[in-house]
Amino acid sequence: MKAMVQRRYGEPEVLELREIDRPSIRDDQVLVRVRxxxxxxxxxxxxxxxxxxxxxxxxxxxxxxxxxxxxxAGTVEAVGKNxxxxxxxxxxFGQGNGTFAEYAPALEKNLVxxxxxxxxxxxxxVPVAGMTALQAIRDVGAVKAGQQVxxxxxxxxxGTFAVQIAKALGAQVTGVCSTAKVELVRSLGxxxxxxxxxxxxxxxxxxxxxILDNAGKRTLAEARRALAARGTLIPNNGQFEHxxxxxxxxxxxxxxxxxxxxxxxxxxxxxxxxxxxxxxxxLLESGKVRPVxxxxxxxxxxxxAFAEFGQGHALGKLVLTV
Ligand SMILES: NC(=O)c1ccc[n+]([C@@H]2O[C@H](COP(=O)([O-])OP(=O)(O)OC[C@H]3O[C@@H](n4cnc5c(N)ncnc54)[C@H](OP(=O)(O)O)[C@@H]3O)[C@@H](O)[C@H]2O)c1
Numbered sequence: 001m002k003a004m005v006q007r008r009y010g011e012p013e014v015l016e017l018r019e020i021d022r023p024s025i026r027d028d029q030v031l032v033r034v035r036x037x038x039x040x041x042x043x044x045x046x047x048x049x050x051x052x053x054x055x056x057x058x059x060x061x062x063x064x065x066x067x068x069x070x071x072x073a074g075t076v077e078a079v080g081k082n083x084x085x086x087x088x089x090x091x092x093f094g095q096g097n098g099t100f101a102e103y104a105p106a107l108e109k110n111l112v113x114x115x116x117x118x119x120x121x122x123x124x125x126v127p128v129a130g131m132t133a134l135q136a137i138r139d140v141g142a143v144k145a146g147q148q149v150x151x152x153x154x155x156x157x158x159g160t161f162a163v164q165i166a167k168a169l170g171a172q173v174t175g176v177c178s179t180a181k182v183e184l185v186r187s188l189g190x191x192x193x194x195x196x197x198x199x200x201x202x203x204x205x206x207x208x209x210x211i212l213d214n215a216g217k218r219t220l221a222e223a224r225r226a227l228a229a230r231g232t233l234i235p236n237n238g239q240f241e242h243x244x245x246x247x248x249x250x251x252x253x254x255x256x257x258x259x260x261x262x263x264x265x266x267x268x269x270x271x272x273x274x275x276x277x278x279x280x281x282x283l284l285e286s287g288k289v290r291p292v293x294x295x296x297x298x299x300x301x302x303x304x305a306f307a308e309f310g311q312g313h314a315l316g317k318l319v320l321t322v
Contacts, residue, residue: 003101004302004320005066009049012306019297020067022103029105030131032092034322035074036124037099037298039309040157041238043068049302049308051246072106073114073123074322079279083108093123095272100302102322117286123200124285125157127318130280132270133161133212136234138169139280140266141210145153145170150201153214154190155181158236160214160292160316163188168288174208176201176215181315186291202226204240216247220254232264250291292316 006016025031044069045054058064074092076086086092091114096106114123136158137143149166153159154175166173167189174192175185185193194201202218207228213224235254239247248266254265281288283289294315297305297320309318 001102001298002322003067003098004069004299006047006063006235007066008062009047010109010302012047012310014047014066015203015303015306017302020101023098023105025078025080025105027082029106030076030083030086030092030108030111031078032074032096032104032106032111033077034071034072034096034099034102034104035120036129036321037069037071037104038071038124038157038317038319039095039305040128041240042070042128043100044306044309045238045246046238048240048257048320050313052244053248061269064085065098066287068102069101069104069320070095070097071124072096072099072104072125073120074104077103079108085176086111088111089119093120094277095127099318100299100322102286107272109274110277112274112277112281116280118284121293121296121319122291122322124319125293126161126189126280126284127277127316128270129157130161130289131267131273131276132159132236133165133275134276134279135268135270136212136236137162137165137242138211140234140268141212141232143169143171143210147171147209148174148206148228149177149210149212150174150208151212151214152176152217153186153313154188154193156214156254157317158214159212159316160184160188161289162214163190165283166210166291168278169182171210174201174206184315186209207231207320210234216250220250220257220265223282224261224265229262229313230264232266235265235267293319296321
């Protein structure tokens with residue numbers, strides 16, 4: 001099968017399209033014929049081997065798994081003997097291993113059926129970004145109807161889902177993004193859009209009940225200025241520019257500070273979760289959430305897609321078609 005292979009850490013140039021063996025599957029796994037796979041900040045970290053702390057999981061000197069990618073949408077090719085819910089031919093989306101390839105293994109519990117009206121490209125945009133947004137807005141932020149919610153990075157992967165989920169929960173949503181994304185964020189249902197090149201949300205005077213900070217360009221102290229006395233701040237940026245520990249110091253500081261102030265500071269770790277994936281499937285089917293696919297690239301152009309992603313200003317999700 002064709003796969004985008006990475007033998008060492010580095011810039012997007014280290015990615016090479018190669019012919020390799022199809023992966024085998026365990027009894028609890030499904031082999032998916034990948035039709036589309038999207039790029040997440042975690043894939044960028046794996047490509048570069050930074051933050052270095054992440055190499056404890058991905059391989060110290062070179063990536064242990066030469067094929068990257070987590071998000072996928074495709075067709076079930078084969079199932080392990082303990083798989084009960086899925087069958088060959090089913091159209092699915094979710095998370096697998098090494099999805100920048102024609103075939104990828106995935107645990108059955110990390111896949112759900114793809115709604116018929118959603119394309120493979122759209123479905124592949126959902127898993128990591130959609131689940132993180134849902135966890136942040138619905139579960140950690142516990143957003144309620146009528147609350148004031150502010151989302152930074154509103155035109156990016158997580159932000160585009162978070163705006164729509166917060167609106168679906170009945171919140172008054174303010175999105176923060178660059179000039180080029182203002183119209184998109186408005187079209188996703190944001191009640192107010194702040195162009196960060198012109199206005200500083202931390203100095204606007206408004207106090208929000210929940211702030212989801214995907215962009216991470218402001219310190220905790222600055223973001224807290226815009227947070228209600230009993231509001232919740234979710235610092236969610238990976239801060240990969242800090243090459244050793246990334247956002248770990250911020251996460252620890254936020255958790256400590258939260259013990260002594262009335263505001264809740266709640267970093268989160270997003271992990272695959274069947275219930276959240278099913279909830280997203282419902283949101284897609286009801287039309288309350290539509291994935292924003294900013295651009296698609298063929299798998300063979302993954303290097304160009306990663307180069308664009310690495311600039312940090314992609315519109316919605318970048319998707320590879322396989
Ligand atoms: N907690 C977890 O488990 C978890 C899971 C996944 C991802 N993450 C983290 O979540 C963050 C966002 O991920 P993503 O997939 O949404 O990334 P993304 O698609 O790259 O989106 C980031 C967005 O931020 C915008 N941005 C940049 N500077 C900004 C600023 N000053 N103010 C407002 N927006 C700004 C960018 O576009 P514009 O500048 O054009 O507006 C871009 O749309 C990443 O740092 C990632 O590491 C955390």
